[in-house]
Amino acid sequence: MSVLSALLFASAAHAQTAAPSAPAPADARPALVTPAQLRARADALLDAVADQSVSDYRLHGDAAALFANVQSETPLAAPVYVPIDREHVDGKVGTIDGMISTADERIDAYRKRFHVDPPPDVVAAQQKAASLRDEGRASLDKTGRMAENQMGVFKYDPTKLTGGIVELNRRMALIATRIGEAFTFVTFAHEATHARDRENNDLDAKHEIDGEVHAFRVQYLALTTVDPTGMRLVVLQSTLKLRLESHPDDAITAMSLRYVEHLLDLWDTHGEEGKLRAFVEHLGYEDDPDRAAPPPAKPVPAPVRA
DSSP states (O other): OOOOHHHHHHHHHHHHHHHOOOOOOOOOEEEOOHHHHHHHHHHHHHHHHOOSSHHHOOOOOOHHHHHHHHHHEEOOOOOHHHHHOOOOOOOOOOHHHHHHHHHHHHHHHHHHHHHOOOOOOHHHHHHHHOOOOOOOOEOOSSSSSSSSSBEEEEOOTOOOOOOOOEEEEEEHHHHHHHHHHHHHHHHHHHHHHHHHHHHTOOOOOOGGHHHHHHHHHHHHHHHHHHTTSSSHHHHHHHHHHHHHOOOOOOOHHHHHHHHHHHHHHTTTTOOOHHHHHHHHHTTTOOOOTTOOSOOOOOOOOSSBBB
């Protein structure tokens, strides 16, 4: 027998008699390590790097050990639980009274949550909306002539500072069945702001852009009052998209989705002057020195306005 044959024979014999390695326990889990432990190890490695007496060989070994352990260990940290904040939508048809009372509830909820009052302009817009309702100067459009993209309008006599009426697109009553009255109220707040501005001699047709920038700023503040994180608005958008995929002929859901996406565009301005002005101009508002009164709404499908 040659030497090579003898070695192969001996290896085979050893393999047959050697005890099999013990299998890993069925419940074996990666070792747990806390963030504090990881930070301590990383700090130790940084200290070693700064220590001129530590050899490169040791540094390479320490670094390899650190990263090898990280891959085989499970960080022990409590996850941050963030519940999904959904708007409670009960399918109720929207009304002027419902929008005002819902806004009042959201203002109270804001105070309880943040222990401060909402922005003064929001409170003033809610109070003005209630005043317009009480005086019979706010209603849903009864004619049905308002364009689909025109959510609301403030009509006034250009020769008077007082008076004027607010009309909301009657489609808003149906949109409320999909998104709730709190989000339809923010358009009411927009128009109520126009009414306040007119009484303060801060609104005229010759400076439409300035008037719209202010009204949209209040609408933005109202939006952040009824939905401080914006999560409810995003969830509504996702919900409406899913519903529309299943029911593509649902015109009310389609209208509601366009309105919600309009509010999301407004949210993205963060209430900043320059962004609001660009937003207003994108919607097609413009100053007209020769115009004495607001023009009638144009029957165009988009974009959503107010």
